[in-house]
Amino acid sequence: MLRKLCKKYTELDQSDIKKLENISQILPIIADLVRANVFIDCATSDPNAAIVVAEAKPTTCPSMYEYSVVGELALRKNEPAALRTLEIGMATRDLKAITQENKTVRQSVVPIHNDAGDVIGVLIMEEDITKDVKQDRKMEFLAETTEQLTETLLNFRDSEYTVTYHINDAIVMFDQQGIATYGNPGAKKLYKKLGYRDSIIGMNFDNLVLDGNSFNKLINEPCLKVSEATVGKLTLQIKYAAMKQKNKIVGVTMLIKDITEVREKEKELILKSVAIREIHHRVKNNLQTIASLLSLQSRRINNDLVNKAFNESINRILSIAVTHEILAQNGVDDVDLKTIVTKIKNSTIKYGLPCMKNIKISVEGDSLTINSDKATSIALVVNELLQNSLEHAFDGKTEGFIEIWIQKGSMYSSISIIDDGRGFDVKAIKMGSLGLNIVKSIVKDKLHGHLNIDSTENGTKIIFDFKNE
Structure with a gap:
C-alpha cells in the first residue's frame, strides 16, 4: 500500500520509497514504545496537503482512531506541524492538530531524510488532548x-x-x-x-x-x-x-x-440564483443560435474540407452550451460532471454518429460536482476526444463501442475515453492537429492535469486528469 500511494501521489524514487517501507515495518514497535498513534506522511503536488502512507496503533493503550487513515490527506489547516516539517525539514513539537476523524490531538513531527539529505517524509506521533480542549472551549x-x-x-x-x-x-x-x-x-x-x-x-x-x-x-x-x-x-x-x-x-x-441580516442575505442569494439561471439560459440560447447559423452557412458550401471545419466548430459550441443548459436548470455554479458528459454523449449520438455504422457509446463511473468553468473545459475536451474517436477509430468497421469512464480521486479525478477501434501509432500523431492542440492546451492550462494516450490494434484509451476543488 505504501509503495502504491507513493507512486500515485508523490515524486519519490524507488530508493526513497524503499527507505520509507523499511521504516514502516518498525512503526508498531515505535507506537508501543511511545504509547501513541504514529504515522508516516509524504508531500504531494498540492503544497497544502500531505498523504498518509503508513500508520501504527499502540497495543499498550487504546488507540484514538476507529478506522485506518492510510490513503487520507493531511491538510495544512488541520495538521500544520506535518506540513511545516515536510517543507523546512525541522522537527515540530507539541502542536495542536485536527485528525481525519475530527479529534483534537497534539502532534510531534520529525523529518525522514534520504541518503542525499532530502526530506522524503515525516514521522508523526499523536497524543490525545481532547480533555484540555474541552476545558478551553x-x-x-x-x-x-x-x-x-x-x-x-x-x-x-x-x-x-x-x-x-x-x-x-x-x-x-x-x-x-x-x-x-x-x-x-x-x-x-x-x-x-x-x-x-x-x-x-x-x-x-x-x-x-x-x-x-x-x-x-x-x-x-x-x-x-x-x-x-x-x-x-x-x-x-x-x-x-x-x-x-x-x-x-x-x-x-x-x-x-x-437573524434579520441572515435571512436578508438568504433572500438576496435566492434572487441572485434566479438571475444567474436566466443568464445561463440566455447564454445557452445564444450559443445554440450561433451553432444554427453556422450550420445554415455550411449548407451553402460544397467543399467537404470546409464543411468538416464548420461541423467541428458547431460541435465545440454545442458542448459549451451543454454546461450552460445544466447551470440554467440548477441555478448554482456547480454541476454534476456525469450529467455533463451524458448530455455530450446524447448530442453526439443524435448529430455526430457516422452513417451506416452501429457505434454504441456508454458513460460509466463516479458522480462528482465541479464548478462551471471547469465543467466547460472538460466538456470541450470530452467532445473533442469523442469526435476524434468517431472519425478515425472505426474506419473499415461497421460497428464499435466507446466507453467514457469517470473516476473520482482524493486529489485528482480522471476521465477515460476507451474505444475498440483499429488503433493507431501514437508517435505518428500530427502535432499540428487543431483538435489535439485544443485538448492539450485545455488539460494543461485550464485543468492543470495530464494527458495520456495508449493505442494498440485492439483499440485506444485516452485518459486525462484534473485537480479537484
Whole structure:
C-alpha cells in the first residue's frame, strides 16, 4: 500500500520509497514504545496537503482512531506541524492538530531524510488532548447553549462583569410566576427597538413573548425549545430553556437572536440564483443560435474540407452550451460532471454518429460536482476526444463501442475515453492537429492535469486528469 500511494501521489524514487517501507515495518514497535498513534506522511503536488502512507496503533493503550487513515490527506489547516516539517525539514513539537476523524490531538513531527539529505517524509506521533480542549472551549459552549447559561445567570444576573452582560443577543429570565427578573442590555435594546417604553423587568411573560409560546407549557415541559418569529422588519430566533437549581425548576430563560441580516442575505442569494439561471439560459440560447447559423452557412458550401471545419466548430459550441443548459436548470455554479458528459454523449449520438455504422457509446463511473468553468473545459475536451474517436477509430468497421469512464480521486479525478477501434501509432500523431492542440492546451492550462494516450490494434484509451476543488 505504501509503495502504491507513493507512486500515485508523490515524486519519490524507488530508493526513497524503499527507505520509507523499511521504516514502516518498525512503526508498531515505535507506537508501543511511545504509547501513541504514529504515522508516516509524504508531500504531494498540492503544497497544502500531505498523504498518509503508513500508520501504527499502540497495543499498550487504546488507540484514538476507529478506522485506518492510510490513503487520507493531511491538510495544512488541520495538521500544520506535518506540513511545516515536510517543507523546512525541522522537527515540530507539541502542536495542536485536527485528525481525519475530527479529534483534537497534539502532534510531534520529525523529518525522514534520504541518503542525499532530502526530506522524503515525516514521522508523526499523536497524543490525545481532547480533555484540555474541552476545558478551553467551556466559555464557547456556555455562550452557545441556553440551558448551560441559566445556572451561571442565576448566580450573576445583576453583575456587569458577566459574559451575558456583553452578549449582543437578548437574554430575559422569568421566575416561576412568569415575571421577568433579569434582562441583559441586549434585551433592553431589542424591546426598546420594538417600541417598549417601560422597563421589561417586572413585566409578565405574556407581555414579552414574541412567538405565541405559553409560559405554563414551557415550565411544565423543561426542554430546550427553538422557534422563529417575524416582528415588524425583524426576524428573530427565540430559544427557551427551563432554569434549574438543585434539580428543581425555578424559572425560564428566553434567548433572542436577531437573524434579520441572515435571512436578508438568504433572500438576496435566492434572487441572485434566479438571475444567474436566466443568464445561463440566455447564454445557452445564444450559443445554440450561433451553432444554427453556422450550420445554415455550411449548407451553402460544397467543399467537404470546409464543411468538416464548420461541423467541428458547431460541435465545440454545442458542448459549451451543454454546461450552460445544466447551470440554467440548477441555478448554482456547480454541476454534476456525469450529467455533463451524458448530455455530450446524447448530442453526439443524435448529430455526430457516422452513417451506416452501429457505434454504441456508454458513460460509466463516479458522480462528482465541479464548478462551471471547469465543467466547460472538460466538456470541450470530452467532445473533442469523442469526435476524434468517431472519425478515425472505426474506419473499415461497421460497428464499435466507446466507453467514457469517470473516476473520482482524493486529489485528482480522471476521465477515460476507451474505444475498440483499429488503433493507431501514437508517435505518428500530427502535432499540428487543431483538435489535439485544443485538448492539450485545455488539460494543461485550464485543468492543470495530464494527458495520456495508449493505442494498440485492439483499440485506444485516452485518459486525462484534473485537480479537484
